[in-house]
Amino acid sequence: MRSAAREPAAAIPERPYLLERIDDAAVVQLYADGFAALPPREKVLIWHLYQAAIAGRDIFYDQRYAHSLEMRDLLEAILSHAAHVDAPTRAEIERYTKLFWINSGPYNNLTARKFVLACTPEAFAAAVRAAAADGAQVPLRAGETIDDLLCRLTPMFFDVDFEPTVTSKTPPAGADILTASANNLYDGVEMRDLDGFEERHPLNSRLRKCDDGRIVEEVYRVGGRYGRAIEAIVAHLRAAIPYATPPMAAALEALIAFYQSGEETDREKYDIAWVQDKGSSVDTINGFIEVYLDARSIKGAWEAIVSYVNRDKTTAIQKIAANAQWFEDRMPWAPEYRKEGVHGVTATAIDVVIEAGDSGPITPVGINLPNDQRIRERYGSKSVSLANVNEAYEKSTMPEYRREFSWTPEEAARAERWGALASELTTNMHEVIGHGSGKVEPHLNGNPQNALKEQFSAIEESRADLVALYFLPDRKLVELGLVPAEDHDTIVRTEYESYARNALVQLRRIREGTQIEEDHMRNRQMIVRWLIARTRAIDVRVRDGKTYYVMVDPVAFREGVGALLADVQRIKAQGDYAAAKALVETYGVHFDPALRDEIVSRVDRLQLPSYTGFVMPKLTPVVDDGGAIIDVAISYPMDLAAQMLEYSAATRDLRDA
Ligand SMILES: [Zn+2]
Numbered sequence: 001m002r003s004a005a006r007e008p009a010a011a012i013p014e015r016p017y018l019l020e021r022i023d024d025a026a027v028v029q030l031y032a033d034g035f036a037a038l039p040p041r042e043k044v045l046i047w048h049l050y051q052a053a054i055a056g057r058d059i060f061y062d063q064r065y066a067h068s069l070e071m072r073d074l075l076e077a078i079l080s081h082a083a084h085v086d087a088p089t090r091a092e093i094e095r096y097t098k099l100f101w102i103n104s105g106p107y108n109n110l111t112a113r114k115f116v117l118a119c120t121p122e123a124f125a126a127a128v129r130a131a132a133a134d135g136a137q138v139p140l141r142a143g144e145t146i147d148d149l150l151c152r153l154t155p156m157f158f159d160v161d162f163e164p165t166v167t168s169k170t171p172p173a174g175a176d177i178l179t180a181s182a183n184n185l186y187d188g189v190e191m192r193d194l195d196g197f198e199e200r201h202p203l204n205s206r207l208r209k210c211d212d213g214r215i216v217e218e219v220y221r222v223g224g225r226y227g228r229a230i231e232a233i234v235a236h237l238r239a240a241i242p243y244a245t246p247p248m249a250a251a252l253e254a255l256i257a258f259y260q261s262g263e264e265t266d267r268e269k270y271d272i273a274w275v276q277d278k279g280s281s282v283d284t285i286n287g288f289i290e291v292y293l294d295a296r297s298i299k300g301a302w303e304a305i306v307s308y309v310n311r312d313k314t315t316a317i318q319k320i321a322a323n324a325q326w327f328e329d330r331m332p333w334a335p336e337y338r339k340e341g342v343h344g345v346t347a348t349a350i351d352v353v354i355e356a357g358d359s360g361p362i363t364p365v366g367i368n369l370p371n372d373q374r375i376r377e378r379y380g381s382k383s384v385s386l387a388n389v390n391e392a393y394e395k396s397t398m399p400e401y402r403r404e405f406s407w408t409p410e411e412a413a414r415a416e417r418w419g420a421l422a423s424e425l426t427t428n429m430h431e432v433i434g435h436g437s438g439k440v441e442p443h444l445n446g447n448p449q450n451a452l453k454e455q456f457s458a459i460e461e462s463r464a465d466l467v468a469l470y471f472l473p474d475r476k477l478v479e480l481g482l483v484p485a486e487d488h489d490t491i492v493r494t495e496y497e498s499y500a501r502n503a504l505v506q507l508r509r510i511r512e513g514t515q516i517e518e519d520h521m522r523n524r525q526m527i528v529r530w531l532i533a534r535t536r537a538i539d540v541r542v543r544d545g546k547t548y549y550v551m552v553d554p555v556a557f558r559e560g561v562g563a564l565l566a567d568v569q570r571i572k573a574q575g576d577y578a579a580a581k582a583l584v585e586t587y588g589v590h591f592d593p594a595l596r597d598e599i600v601s602r603v604d605r606l607q608l609p610s611y612t613g614f615v616m617p618k619l620t621p622v623v624d625d626g627g628a629i630i631d632v633a634i635s636y637p638m639d640l641a642a643q644m645l646e647y648s649a650a651t652r653d654l655r656d657a
Contacts (some may be wrong), residue, residue, distance in 0.1 A: 017396035018614065019638055022098045026609035027640045028396040032351045032388055032617045033163040035634045036406040038308060040284050041243050046306055046353055048240035050619050051286045053304035053356045055232040056286065058651050060302045060357035061104055061270075063206075064166060064293065066184040067156045069655065073139040074153070076098060076648055078127050079641070081136035085127040092119040093127060094641075101644040102361050102613030106156065107166035107182065109362050110611055114164050114182070117157045119609045124157065125150050169295050178294035187652055189215060203300040204262055204288045210339050220302075221262030222286060229654040233286065235362070247277035255286060257387025275379045281309045283350070283382075285369065290358055303358035305367075310387040313349030313424075317385075319480045320432045327433045327471060332562035333569035339439045346433060349387040353634075354616045361613035361640070363389050385427070392614065394420035400606045406502045407541065407550040418487070422495035425482060427467040433465025433471070440573045457611050458584045459572055462523035466565035469499065489554075490504070492619040496557045500538045500549040503528035507596040508603045510584040514593045526588030527564065533587070535560035546602065547595060 019027045061068040075097040082090050096117050103109045132138050140149055155162035163182035171180035176190040188209035197215050205217040218225040234256050241249045252272040288300025324342045332336055354364050368383045406412040440448050449456045473492045478485045503525050514520050532538045537557035539550045571579045622631040637643050
């Protein structure tokens with residue numbers, strides 16, 4: 001037996017999530033609680049996929065920057081032999097190396113800008129020599145001395161203006177987006193070189209310009225670029241196949257075929273096989289997937305994710321989806337805009353066991369693949385939310401953060417206790433019954449985007465948020481077992497309070513100018529400012545020179561949300577551009593710069609982190625006397641450096657010569 005509404009993990013207060021802070025990065029332990037209870041077959045399957053994930057990690061380092069691996073080797077050699085390195089230099093090399101690991105190279109993941117060592121080149125050279133004297137393997141090229149190596153790498157480690165940006169989609173006037181980007185997806189190639197050039201391997205190749213001006217595609221495949229790493233990945237995938245379900249085995253076979261040939265036709269077959277496996281509990285993403293690293297948005301960055309379905313959380317999502325019509329029939333808008341026969345979007349909640357390459361240590365929270373639009377249209381896509389990642393984000397939020405912006409200690413305590421559950425429920429409703437709901441007038445031909453133009457996204461995001469906020473207090477959620485009856489009011493209060501606070505706290509991200517551009521931020525600002533102006537739900541209070549948005553009346557909050565939702569739905573249904581623009585621009589776009597400055601200074605004083613790197617769970621096989629794997633144990637290293645050194649050691653021999 002199991003009660004449907006689960007205790008959030010806050011019930012285990014002694015479990016550490018936030019491990020350390022390095023500058024504006026947080027290091028957080030990721031937990032995969034359901035792993036131990038999986039059947040042995042699935043655990044062994046995951047073990048092989050986990051090794052396949054580690055095997056490809058260095059591909060991404062090399063794609064991100066041609067010198068990354070050499071730099072990492074040197075840093076790791078020093079830190080592993082640091083007994084005679086002077087303490088301040090050692091501390092600085094540790095700081096830099098941790099950021100290097102979190103960002104998979106010397107470029108910040110958020111800003112794309114290079115970061116550098118803050119010690120002197122002389123101090124760094126002394127550290128290298130001290131480590132070498134203690135037996136460190138310094139990564140020298142043939143015939144190279146330590147001085148040669150240091151001289152060659154000095155600009156990479158110390159000069160912030162040398163190859164300053166990893167991906168530059170809007171470079172300075174006259175510069176080329178490919179040569180202005182420091183990544184290693186192109187070598188000597190400019191955009192104009194590609195006029196008329198036909199790419200046979202758009203996703204999985206590096207383009208190099210030869211001395212005679214020809215462009216060649218270096219294809220990532222067995223026998224090609226990254227061939228040794230890809231062979232190792234293939235060997236682990238092969239070992240996984242006997243433990244996979246038939247549809248997953250078919251997808252793994254197709255992936256192996258693609259890694260072997262590198263051909264587009266095999267990539268398509270793999271995408272199709274992968275997206276058709278919707279029923280397996282275990283899944284993996286392994287390959288050249290997302291194109292954000294490439295200024296042209298063509299080349300895939302290598303990544304791997306291994307996961308299993310989080311049954312409880314998926315059940316919660318599916319309960320909402322199964323009742324989509326019930327919610328639709330009660331939408332607080334004009335009956336003619338209610339849909340018949342609605343199906344909620346189906347999505348799966350997963351727990352991640354490992355993420356590497358482009359998806360780790362910095363991870364997404366939701367994924368929708370494949371990216372190939374033609375395959376999506378014919379075969380659909382898989383949409384997943386990374387449940388344990390979301391949980392770890394929530395649990396690692398520094399308490400100061402909630403305290404600073406909460407009016408009372410009780411408000412902060414509620415956020416701590418219920419914040420994760422409340423925001424997860426709201427997010428699920430936003431996705432499953434928010435976006436899918438409602439209908440538009442026939443004259444729009446099902447395409448309100450054309451009528452609402454640049455206001456569409458903010459209106460649509462606000463509509464989905466308002467649906468979630470509106471139904472959160474509904475007793476239907478208790479009936480569905482999504483919230484415990486006795487805590488329901490507290491959960492509603494927690495979410496409404498946090499929604500109000502967020503409109504203030506989000507201003508920290510806009511350090512320049514006085515306008516919000518991003519649509520989700522516009523929508524949230526708009527809803528809260530509208531509620532402040534039109535209802536008694538939120539008080540704006542000032543204490544000791546600090547501003548607070550205090551949610552004081554949940555009933556008024558919900559009534560206001562219902563009224564605004566009715567209007568937002570009408571705007572969408574009629575394609576009322578003038579009303580959309582007035583609503584968004586009055587409440588969602590502009591803000592008081594003095595208020596923003598106040599928020600920024602409060603956040604900076606608390607040194608709140610702006611991004612997070614995760615330490616992954618560690619798997620260890622349990623073998624019988626004959627050496628066969630009979631089980632797999634999971635543990636939590638709590639140590640970024642130990643895990644990064646372990647991964648690096650595992651792949652050092654898989655580099656291209
Ligand atoms: Zn949305």
